[in-house]
Amino acid sequence: MRVLGWRPVDRVSWYNAIVFCNRLSILEDLSPAYSINDSTNPDTWGAVPTVSSPNRAAWDAVVMVENSTGYRLPTEAQWEYAAKGGNGTPGNFSYSGSNSPGDVAWYSTNEGGRTRQVGLKEPNGLGLYDMSGNVYEWCWDWWDNYTSDAKTNPSGLASGDYRVLRGGHFRSNTSDLRSVSRYNYVPRAGYNNSSISFGFRLARP
Numbered sequence: 332m333r334v335l336g337w338r339p340v341d342r343v344s345w346y347n348a349i350v351f352c353n354r355l356s357i358l359e360d361l362s363p364a365y366s367i368n369d370s371t372n373p374d375t376w377g378a379v380p381t382v383s384s385p386n387r388a389a390w391d392a393v394v395m396v397e398n399s400t401g402y403r404l405p406t407e408a409q410w411e412y413a414a415k416g417g418n419g420t421p422g423n424f425s426y427s428g429s430n431s432p433g434d435v436a437w438y439s440t441n442e443g444g445r446t447r448q449v450g451l452k453e454p455n456g457l458g459l460y461d462m463s464g465n466v467y468e469w470c471w472d473w474w475d476n477y478t479s480d481a482k483t484n485p486s487g488l489a490s491g492d493y494r495v496l497r498g499g500h501f502r503s504n505t506s507d508l509r510s511v512s513r514y515n516y517v518p519r520a521g522y523n524n525s526s527i528s529f530g531f532r533l534a535r536p
Contacts, residue, residue: 425509468497469518
């Protein structure tokens with residue numbers, strides 16, 4: 332995990348992100364959103380799984396606490412709704428806030444080999460910055476292939492091997508920056524590689 336001034340945190344695993352959610356919730360006297368082995372206190376969860384961890388079953392069985400008020404990762408559907416700027420005309424853009432990626436995103440043609448300070452590009456219709464490009468953002472959902480039938484606020488599978496990422500990153504091409512584009516990776520990976528970045532964005536009920 333790296334924190335570089337006003338640039339977004341990157342190289343974060345999905346497991347790191349849920350720990351952060353609960354710790355921030357506790358700090359702000361909110362009821363934490365995630366529970367592992369019937370505990371919402373990350374201090375009792377043990378070491379955050381890494382690539383070499385032999386047993387990640389308990390972490391992968393994490394559940395959302397009903398009626399919790401704390402911070403959480405958005406579902407994939409919530410992330411896409413936010414990226415598109417809500418209902419109506421704001422949702423008609425290919426990227427988060429524009430049909431021109433250079434207006435709203437740091438990506439392969441303008442990134443200069445690194446992530447950039449947040450909030451320097453234009454926001455989308457909900458006032459949200461950097462939902463296209465800069466860093467991939469983890470979502471709550473387990474990865475599943477989309478089917479052709481209509482869906483309303485789907486929440487994904489109950490279990491799986493890969494968690495969903497959205498938004499593209501600072502070396503993505505334009506097709507990967509689209510608000511509808513989808514990615515997946517194993518939740519233990521922060522991807523310790525300078526050419527790619529995994530981060531996250533928080534939501535509250």
